[in-house]
Amino acid sequence: MPMINIRSLRTRTMLAMLAMLVALVAGLLFLAEQIIGKSFVALEERTTVLRVEQAVNVIEDSVVNLSRSARDYAFWDSSYEFVQAPNDAYIVENMNDSVFTGLNISLIAIVNPAGEVVHARAFDLVNEQEIPFPPELQDFTGPMAVLLQHTGTAESERSGLVLFADGPWLLAARPILTSQNEGPATGTFIMGRRLDAHEVERLSAVMRLPLVITRSDDPDLSAVLQQALVQINAGKAVVITPLDPQRISGITTLRDLWGQPGVLLSLDLPREVSLLGRQATGQYTLALLIVGLVFGALIFAMLERTVLARIISLSGQVGMIEANQVGSQVTLSGDDEIGHLATTINQMLARLAHAQRRITENERRYRQLIELTPDAIIVHDGQQIRYINSAGHQVLGNEVHVGQALDPTLAAVVPQADGTPILKEQRITRADGSVIEAELLALAFVDEDTPATELIVRNITERKEVERTLREAKEAADSANRAKSQFLATMSHELRTPLTSIIGYAELLNRALTPIANDEVMHDLRRIQVAGAHLLAIINDVLDLSKIEAGHMQVHPAPVRLDKLVQAVVDTVQPVIVRNTNQLLVQGLDDAGLMVTDEVHVRQILLNLLSNAGKFTTNGQITLRISGTPEMVYFAVHDTGIGIHPEQAKQLFRDFVQVDASTTRKYGGTGLGLALSRRLARLLGGDITLESALGEGSTFTLSLPRTMALAEGDVAMPSGEAPRKTELVAEDSTLQTRIILVIDDDPAVLDLVPRVLAHPGLHFETAATGAEGLELATALLPDLIILDVLLPELDGWDVLRQLKANPETATIPVLMQSIDPNADHGLVLGAAGVLHKPVDMLRLAQEMRALLNPTAAPMDVILVEDDAELSEYLRRTLEQNGWLVRVAGDGVTALDLFDQQMPNIAIVDLMLPGMDGISLIGAIRDRPGGASLPILVVTAKELTLAEQDHLSRSVEQVLHKGTFRGNDLVRCARSLVQINHDRIAHP
Known part of the structure; x- marks a missing residue:
């Protein structure tokens, strides 16, 4: 098969x-x-x-039949009279055996209204003889009393199933009335029928169905009946249970007179x-x-x-069809799909013949290209060469031929086990002894059904020489860049340090000469301060550019209210605008909304753009227009000034470049502002564009994303922050029961200041207007008032004047807050201090502590500064407060002073000769008592991220030279000493 x-x-x-x-x-x-x-x-x-x-x-x-029989006997005059006067004749005539068998009943009972049984008899229908009367019906004071509970009318009855000890019974009870169904009832007539096997058999014969009656309380119930009883109690009327493939059972329950399951009725059916x-x-x-x-x-x-x-x-x-049978065809009849398939196969065979001719041509062309390629191509089986092209002879030498053993160095370069190609570079010694740099590419290959390796060898000797040259040039450039960075860091220190001295000494002279010097001297002194501040701003711009180029400039995105930001910028730049009799118009401020960005950098850019517009415009108008979309915000600064030629505009954003030399001579400046502004804008994810025409004014548009993502590493330690102190106002017994009044129209400030500066002993009250603030100040007489300058209707200066004019409030220290950088004239009006917005919460806490504790004891200070002029300025500033100042010019001298006596605070510069400031701080912390000593760093150095992180864990505060004044230094030092004292007193 x-x-x-x-x-x-x-x-x-x-x-x-x-x-x-x-x-x-x-x-x-x-x-x-x-x-x-x-x-x-x-x-x-x-x-x-x-x-x-x-x-x-x-x-x-x-x-029902039983009830009818009971009714016939109950509604009978003889029965009615018998209950009233019992007699034997009635019993003999009406209660004999034939009555029981004729009516098919098993029980008759007559009960008088008192519940007494007048006559009772039970009869066995099977044996036709009298049986004992059920004891349950001899007392009607219990459950059986229900049989006597009727209305005494012809319609009332009690009938149903009753469970006795000897089995289930069917009972019917009727009130005994006259033949005319009249009463009153003289008793109750009860008839019963046993529901025994004889009765069940009779009923089955009537129904012609195998009926089974089982008591529901029978302890020997079968599993089928038990399960059916559970389902019936759960509410199912009839339970159907297949017993086997031939029989099925239907089960239900018959309830007794009291509504309880009495017996289970089941039918076993085919x-x-x-x-x-x-x-x-x-x-x-x-x-x-x-x-x-x-x-x-x-x-x-x-x-x-x-x-x-x-x-x-x-x-x-x-x-x-054989492979070499070009042009073969198939034959098949029919015009259906299979016939079309045969036609398609013939067309495919024709295309295959054409493709075979193309393959032959391509193979010839491929071999030609392989021979002409400058890279050596070698096919080998790991032992000998199976193919080598013409370039292979040129790269490896003419002595290499097909069939020759392959150089072990080349044979070792093979693809990975999974067939992945391998690319590597190595030096190869050619047949003539010369050495070349080669790039080797090994690919899996099959040569005439034999596994092989295709090796592509490229001579990269010249490229390696070029790479070495470029590498050396890059290393030289990196070295020069590092030198530039080091130079900028050094210049930062070397320039900011003397400038801090110049500005500081000018401040000391201003303070000392104000009461005695003439206006000309004070004017010259103010010019020194302005020139120093201007030079410091130029240095800061140069350093900002260097930080952006090095990728070290950091941003701090946060929610910003544009109306507040723009208003602050406008208030700051207004003197520059007015200087050339210009007008400033702001548009779109009401719909500006919020944005998430670095507020400091945005303010810096807008100040630069508006300042330039005011500087290059005379008797004109400058417009700041704010617009935006859900994704972007646009700040357009338009002026009616001199304008810019298109060719000159190309050079406008270059570092240290202005449009021409005459601009520098006439208007001044370094050419850094716009270059720095554009780089800051791009750092924030936006840009600055220019539209201008010579003599027609200019429009600079700053575009920024409305929501700037917070990149990893964007958070740095701001100057003035105390990273080691999480509390702003420490637990201090001297601050108990102090009242502080905050007067500001900004709801955010009124909410933020009491929450951030919360202290058990400080009670804050707030006022949104100057009038409300004066009223609260007079009523409460607070210990300190924090007062904003820009208030609706009555501004902060007027509030300060009225406070000082009132004898009750004249002695209350007032701490002013202003966005105006020249607001220090508030000190002349009697302010205890002036803070510039946005206010650093730590700085505010320090000012509060200093003002609430004016009688602090003199302190011992060690000042570590290598610059003699700056050291002298800082020493004199501290000594004016009655402090003992010990000066050290280097780290070794400073440690000797520490060993002599531990001070209350150390003020340390970071750039010191020999031991630098960070090493000195570590040595101080290792000395006895040095771990808890407050250290204030005063430096002109641009801190790296690593240095910021280290200082955040080792010092209390960092101040940058050129950003603070003498009283700022005093307040910071006093606050840090007080915080340290509180920590020791209340650990």
Whole structure:
């Protein structure tokens, strides 16, 4: 017998059809079972329920008949008279055995209205003899009292099932009335019938159904009855339980006179309906199988003739075509899809013939390209060369030939085990002894069914020489860049330090000469201060540019209210605008909204743009227009000034470049402002663009994203921050029961200041207007007033004047807050201090502490500063407060002073000769008592991230030279000493 090829199309088609036939029959059987089978099951259950209901009806009819018999005897004059006057004749005549057997009753009882049994008799219908009367009916004071509870009318009765000790009974109780159904009732007439096996058998014969009655409280209930009882108690009327394939049981309950389950009524029935359903399903299955087989055979025969035979013929013809038989065709008749397939195969054979000719041409072209490529291409099997192109002889030497053993250095370069190519560089010694730098690429290759490696060798000797030259040039450039960075850092220190001295000494002279010097001297002194501040601003711009170029400039995105920001910028730049008799117009401020960005840098850019506009415009108008979208915010600064030529505008944003020399001579400046502003704008994710025409004014547009993402590493330690102190106002017994009044029109400030500066001994009151603040100050007489300058209606200066004019409030220290950088004239009006917005919360806390503790004792200070002039200025400033100042010019001298006596505070510069400031701080912390000593760093150095992180964990505060004044230094030092004292006193 030949083997069946299961891979053939014919076999697979036949198997597929058989599988589909089986699946179809199985599906139809499943549906038949779901539809027909379940229908028969449902019909069987309905039939069973009807039979059970029929049995219940039979029993209920028995109760009704029993009630009718009791009614005949109860509504009888003889019975009525018997209860009133009992006599034997009535009993003998009406209660004899024939009455019991004739009426099919088992019990008669007559009870008077007092519940006493006048007559009672029980009768066994099977043996036809009297039996003991049930004791349960001899006392009607318990549950059986329900039989006597009737209205005494003809319609009232009590009938139903009652469980006695000897089994279930059917009882009917009627009131005893006259024959005319009149009363009053003289008692109750009770008839009963035992629901025993004899009665159940009789009822089964009547119904022609096998009826079974079982007490529900029977302890020997079968598992089927127990489960049915649970379901009935759960609310199911009739429980259907298949017992086996041939029998099914229907179970329900009969409730007693009190509504409780009395007996279980069950019918054991044959499953005729289910058997009929199974027979119908079997016949349906056989019919489906026969029809399916015939249908499958017909379809297979049709497929064999119209499809399979023709496909097999086509397959045989295609298989006989040899590879070198170019132009071969297949033949197949028919205009259907298979005939079209034969036509398509012939077209494909024609395309293959054309492609084969193209492959031959491409192979010839490929070999030509391989021979012409400058890279050496070698195919080897790991031992000898199987192919080498012309360039291979030039790269490796003419002595290398096909069949020759390959150099072990080259043979070791092979692809990875998974076939991934390998690219590496190494030095190769050629056949003539010369050495070259080569780039090797190894690829997996198959040469005439033999696994091999294709090795591409490129001579990169010249490229390596160029790379070495470039590397040396880069190292030289990096060295120069590091030198530049070091130079800028040094210049930062060397320039800021003397400038701090100049500005500081000018401040000392200003303070000392104000009462005695003439106006000309004071004017010259103020010019010194202005020039120093201007030079410091130039140095800061140069250093900002260097930080941006080095990638060290950091941003601090935070929510910013644009109306507040723009108003602060306008108030600051207003003197510059007015100086050339210009007018400043702000548009779009009401709809500006919020943005998330670095407020300091945005303010710096806007100040620069507005200052330039005011400087290059005379008797004109400058407009700041704010607009935006949900994604971007635009600040357009337009002026009516001199304008810029398009060719000159190309140089405008370059460092240290102005449009021409005459601009520098006439207007001044370094050419850094716009270059720095554009770089800051791009750092914030935006840009600055220019539209201008010579003589027609200019428009600079700053575009910034409305929400700037906070990049990792963007948070740095700001100057003046005390990173080691999380509390702003420490626990201090001297601050008990102090009242502080905050007067500011900004709700955010009124909410923020009391929360951030919260202290158990401080009570904050707030006022949103100057008038309200004066009223609270007079009523409360606070210990300190924090007063904003810009207030509606009555501004801060007027409030300060009225406070100082009132004898009750004149002595209250007032701390002013202003966005005006020249607001220090408030000290002349009597302010205890002036803070410039935005106010640093730590600085505010320090000022508060200093003002609330004015009688602090003199302190011992060690000042470490190598610059003699700056050291002298700082020493004199501190000594003016009565402090003992010990000065050291280097770290070694400072440590000697520490060893002599530990001070209250150390003020340390970072750039010192020999031991630098960071090393000195570490040495101080290692000394006894040095770990808790407050250290204030005063430096002109630009701190790296690593230095910021180190200082945040080792010192209390950092002040940058050129950013503070003498009284700032005193307040910071006093506050740090007080915080340290509180920490020690209240650990």
